[in-house]
Amino acid sequence: MHAFDYVAPQRLEEVVDILHEYGEKAKVLAGGTDMVLFMERGRWRPQLVVDIPRVEPFVGIRLQDHLLCIGSRTTMRELETSPLVREHVPLLAQAAGEVGSVQIRHLATIGGNIGTASPAGDTLPALLALDASVRLQRRRGERLVPLTEFFVGPGQTVLQPDEVITEVLVPLPKRQSKGAFYKLAVRRYMDIAIVDVAVLLTVNSDGAIIDARIALGAVAPTPIRAYEAEERLKGYPLDELLAKEAAELARQAARPITDQRGSAEYRRLMVERLTRRLLLQAYQAALSDS
Missing domain, CATH: 3.30.390.50 (CO dehydrogenase flavoprotein, C-terminal domain)
Structure with a gap:
């Protein structure tokens, strides 16, 4: 693996400032289950690795305005076992439970699964069926992107180099x-x-x-x-x-x-x-x- 610098900011504002400065030279690290492999194989060669902090809005699962708001650093295991997810969007809990092994699910994150944009990402069809969106943050502000518009090719998304996924927003399905x-x-x-x-x-x-x-x-x-x-x-x-x-x-x-x-x-x-x-x-x- 190539040499790189590592930084662990403690606040969202620090994250977006770093991404604004480094742009394509930086890569965001959450669970690392894909990123570490890509770096070992030379597919990704970032100058700087930015470790996302376990603070809001990156963590937590909450209900707000008929939405289930999921922090992008939420792990697959947390999705699989969350009472809120299992009650309101069991489809997502089921899909999260199909990712890798239980050991991997304790590391892999929902933001990473989305950001990697693998055509075979297990949670992605469930999120598409649930009409989910992602909240993207940059220094100049934020934007919401429907997941139907987020993926543009294998491993390719509309996420810009100075943006980070902060939350996944899932509309609550009707009772029927x-x-x-x-x-x-x-x-x-x-x-x-x-x-x-x-x-x-x-x-x-x-x-x-x-x-x-x-x-x-x-x-x-x-x-x-x-x-x-x-x-x-x-x-x-x-x-x-x-x-x-x-x-x-x-x-x-x-x-x-x-x-x-x-x-x-x-x-x-x-x-x-x-x-x-x-x-x-x-x-x-x-x-x-x-």
């Missing part, structure tokens, strides 16, 4: 909303996804779907939403035929590659199968809770 998530991988733990699928359905008292979100991971250059599949579901009760039609549209939205974990065609097939299964699962859960 239920979600489902599945990670397909060769191994149960410690493996990269072949396909990730997350769905969130909102159902009215008549059993019709009034809102639908389907998000896919590891099947495109970025995590994606299957918008045409979502639109096909709206306004109708779900049955096997409709689930199959929507799942086929999700398959068409996928743009996978072939690699050592699976062929592009296998990934498309699994998108269709998993989407259909999860739609039926989430729909039945919503009906049971209505």
Whole structure:
């Protein structure tokens, strides 16, 4: 690994001042589960490593104005076990529990998972299905970016060199909303996804779907939403035929590659199968809770 300087600021203001000064020469460190590997392999060669402090707004999970606000330094294990997350957005708790091993989940952070922008980041489809946004801070102020607009390519985002992710904002789903998530991988733990699928359905008292979100991971250059599949579901009760039609549209939205974990065609097939299964699962859960 190359030589670099290290700094551990204690306040948000210090962090943004440092990033303003160093720009692309600096890299932010949170859990380090990706960053350390990238530095060892020479993919990242920062002059300065900026260790994010465990202070607000980087830490903590709180409810505010119908949002679940999650500090970017919150670990996957904290997400997985948080009573607030499990009560209000169990879809995210489930996805966080699929990341790596329990040891890795004690280190890996939600901000790191988002900032690394891996197409196969396990929490990212769940966050897309939940319509999450990220709060970005720089010296000149802050901005909110919907996660649907944050990813621009493999490992690429709209985050500027002088910005840092401070919080992840998740709108609270309606009471009639239920979600489902599945990670397909060769191994149960410690493996990269072949396909990730997350769905969130909102159902009215008549059993019709009034809102639908389907998000896919590891099947495109970025995590994606299957918008045409979502639109096909709206306004109708779900049955096997409709689930199959929507799942086929999700398959068409996928743009996978072939690699050592699976062929592009296998990934498309699994998108269709998993989407259909999860739609039926989430729909039945919503009906049971209505």
